[in-house]
Amino acid sequence: MWRNIASNALSFLVVLVFLFGGALIWAQSEYDTAGPLDQPICLQVERGSNFRRVSDELVSQNAVSSGMLFRLGADYADKTSELKAGSFLVPEGASMSEIVEIVTRGGASTCGTEVVYRVGITNASVQVRELDPTTGRFEEIADFDPGADEAPAEYTAVRERADTRYRVALAEGVTSWQVIEELKQVDALEGDLEEIPAEGTLAPDSYEIQPGDTIASLVERMQRAQDLILTQAWQDRAPGLPLESPEEALILASIVEKETGIPSEREQVASVFINRLNEGMRLQTDPTVIYGITNGEGVLGRGLRQSELRAATPYNTYVIPGLPPTPIANPGRASIEAALNPDDAEYLFFVARTLDPSDGHVFAETLDEHNANVAAYRRLEAERANQ
Template sequence: MWRHIVSNFLTVLIVLLVAVGGLVAWAQKQYEEPGPLARAVCLKVEPGASFARVSEELRAQGAISSAYIFRAGADYAKKSGDLKFGSYLIEPEATMQGIVEQITSGGPSTCGTELNYRIGVTGQQLILRELDPATGDYVEQAKFDPKTETPPEGFAEAAGKADVRLRVTVAEGATSWQIVEALKSADFLQGEIKTVPAEGSLAPESYEMKRGSDRNALIAEMEKRQAAIIAAAWEGRASGLPYSTPEEALVMASLVEKETGITEERTRVASVFVNRIEQGMKLQTDPAVIYGVTKGQGVLGRGLRQSELRRETPYNTYVVAGLPPTPICNPGRAAIEAALHPDSTPYLFFVADGSGGHVFSETLEEHNRNVAKWRALEKAAPADSTNN
């Protein structure tokens, strides 16, 4: 009898163990396999939030099938105590294992609200926008110039939240003085910038920031990136260029940057300057003359005067032959590549075509005709605008 009881007990125990093993295997499969999420969602983890609360939020958003399995997996991986606050973009079919790794590793928020401080050539803007996880597009919430405009209602509260992503974006063609002056107005940064970096030494790119980051550390990162860009481009440069150092190439890139913002024109503009140097012609580029007038400190805001075009300064390329002594702005990667890989063309001249681009020519006679067309368009523009 006892033998029979023991036998039955062992049988039940084995069945239970098999069932438990199967349950564990099923739970592990649920934890590691692609999840049920069909469209990306933004998970906001508030400071002080518990893992239990986050797991329920994920289940409510349809990102996981079981809050219990999610918590059990995190406990087993010893990550349930590592929850980091922030906003996380949860991709479609994300695994529970991947989500746990994502929300416990921390780092910059990947969705939610972003505050982008954009430093341009003519000014700066604070842009507050929200990521739509379903489309991956940012929806603009507010935009204004912090130096000249009052923040819209509710801006301070929205921009001050702990999980807001902070970004500084520098436009191609901004001068070092303009960048430094704009950074002084970024109240989410700290630290005094005592000297303006060398012209051309700052990379016009987008920089992820943290609230309270040091301005000088950001400047150092800009310099580091620009140095790496010019070094790599110089290493792979075309042969036969009329400049012998990376510094001269950077000067050329700055001229190209200020002459055109159209991508496909940059290598053509560079070819004109190269051709003129090789033929002993003066570069005759207005942006360089303007830099000699403003020293890069702001926008001229008017046309050049004849006296300025005749005055001999190191940057007056109508009077002085060759390249200016320094860059006239901070050129972007594309302009640097164009300066070091110019097109092979016969062009010696170019002028605006009235549509935002330029028309190129080989001879002075052809160029003069193009200039006459451009001046006619300039004269007609005010009349056209009054008729609209």
């Protein structure tokens, strides 16, 4: 009898083992297979939340088939303690394992509401926008000038939310004075700077920030980024350039940045200035003269006077030979690379193609060609004046 009992117990145990193994295989398959979500969602994980709350939210949005299995899988993967707060884009059909990875890997939030503080050449703005997970596009909620406008209610509301993301975006060609003046208007940043950073040393880019970050810490990030860009570009520079140091390359890059906003023209514009330096010709560029007048503090807002073009100042490249003493703006990566790898062309001159700056420039190798191009431009000016 005992032998029969033992045999039946062993058989039952074997069945249990097989059932348990089958359950594990099924659970693993469910955990890794595509989920029921039929369109992307933005999952918000509040600070201090836990996997039970997250799983309940996912079940309510039909993103997972089982909250318990989602939690067990996260626990088995030893991810339970790694839950991050933020707003996360969960794609259509995401598996439980993929969602666990999304909410535990850290880094910046991938959706939700963000505030972008834009520092532009002629103005600054604050933009509040929200990602529509179904289209993958940001929808603007509010846009205002922090120096002139009262902050709208939409901005105040998102500033009070813990999951709001913040970025500072620097346009290519802004001056260091402009950057610092506008950063003072960013209420998500704290502190101040005693001195304006050296011109050209701040990398135009988009920087993720957190409320309470200091202006000084953000500026250090910008300086480190620009130093890395310049160092790499200098190492990869074309041979035989009339530039003796990375600092001179930065000066030339800033001139290229201010002379054209057309990405495809940067190497051509750089070739003109490189050729002029090689020929011992003056650079004769208006942006350097303007910087000598404004010191980078705002926009001149008028045309240059003949007296200013004749004045012997360190930045008047119509008078001085070679490069000015410092950069005249903060150039972006593309202009730095263009200055150090210009087109292999023999251009010595360029002038605006039309009265629309977006149409770019026309280039010339000889003075006669350039004079003809200038004459064509003057005719366009005359036609506009007679309209």
